[in-house]
Amino acid sequence: MTFRRTEYRAGRRALATLLVLLAPAVAAEPEGFSVSEIERIAAHGPWPPDWAPDPGNRVSANAAAIRLGHQLFFDPRLSSNGGVACATCHDPARGFQDGRATARGLAEATRNTPGLLDVRHQRWFGWDGAHDSLWAASLRPILDPREMGGSAARAATLLRRSAALACHYRQAFGKAPGARDPELLVNVAKAIASWQETLVSPPTPFDRFRDALERKDVAAAAAYPAAARRGLKIFLGRGQCSTCHAGPLFSNGEFGDIGVPFFIKPAGVDPGRQGGVKHLLASSYNLLGAHNDDATRGNATGTRYLRPEHRNFGEFKVPSLRNLKLTAPYMHDGSIATLREVVRHYSDLDEDRLHSDGERILKPLGLTDAESEDLVAFLESLSPTGPIATAIKPEPDRACLKATQVSRIPATGPAVATRKRAGTDRKLRGN
Secondary structure, eight states: OHHHHHHHHHHHHHHHHHHHHHHHHHHHOSSOOOHHHHHHHHTTOSSSOOOOOOTTOTTTTOHHHHHHHHHHHTOGGGSTTSOOOHHHHSBGGGTSBOSSSSOBSSSBOSSOOOOOTTGGGOSSBSTTOOBSSHHHHHHHHHHOTTTTOOOHHHHHHHHHHOHHHHHHHHHHHSSOSOSOHHHHHHHHHHHHHHHHTTOOOOOOHHHHHHHHHHHTOHHHHHTSOHHHHHHHHHHHTTTOGGGTSOTTTTOOSOEEOOSOOOBOSSSOBOOBHHHHHHHHHHOTTSTTSTTOOOTTOGGGHHHHTOOOOGGGBTBEEOOOOTTGGGSOSBSTTOOBOSHHHHHHHHHTOOGGGSOSSSOOOOOOOOOOHHHHHHHHHHHHTTSOSSOOOOOOOOOOOHHHHHHHHHSOOOOSOHHHHTOOOSTHHHHHTTO
């Protein structure tokens, strides 16, 4: 009997604490959050989540490789015309995106440029998941004739002839860049990936609200706008958005058909995930291949059992909802310009356009104008309030400082990335 009385009192105290916590929300708006909703809010954090270096990339989290990758990311000499760098499409000031509907390097592409912030937490890479590692995804645009149009020979020549890059390469990989060209190209991609792994976005207003709920900080929780609270309730409830946009990254990392057309102008179709699976399984750069640095191949399980299926046609990756204010336009083809239009798409969803096979998750939300504005307010709260630091530059390596001064790489930004430099540039033009 004593145990039951003690347990009852403990339960009353817990309930009282919860009611105190919810009081500001209830006072500000009639709906409030249930215990279940608070638990689901907590599941979207904390931010940033824990992270471990990539076992398939032996220079992941390696300081020297991060320095090398940073320099290569902004270096246009990897491209066939010496004028296109990774940063040309992945602009730091735009969340490492370009603001265009579809990417443009050497030519116009057919898909929207994804942002790179928080990319280290992804499982599949590209709108179709055609790559199973960040380093393989970093290699693709270097070789793509529409993007940089580079080659293994060009990348290897750049490493060998640039004193600064050669020095950083020795620091990262423990030897001079004298290996075969294909191996050097893979190492270029692994160095670029190691730097991209450092691109982590700061906490957002939602994160501060989520953390305040967890630590029962009533005053801090009350600072979250009422409109964003109402939008969050739609996100968790009627919208069922968290079914796919789950966890701290607000993405389950998988693929789905959301009713966006997959036609490519002027003619053709984008097969989406189905084509991505075929490409991945045929690639010599996948985690089942020789370039995976994880000798156990434990990181290749997902790839090993992957098979293209009919239902994958027209499916595209569920993107993270973080940093949305920085990365417009939206969808795999950049066809939706604003967050309000994104919300309208889901509100007026054409069910006849969706796949008929498999589980049907999406339904038209039928939101009022006020509800749409609330959902937009919540989505906007998933972006940082201040500017993202664009000078994401590692500390220099003193051993390579002199070489770096001789063959200087621009600090950041696509504008400086397109500036051709003397010396190595002149030597590379004939390649």
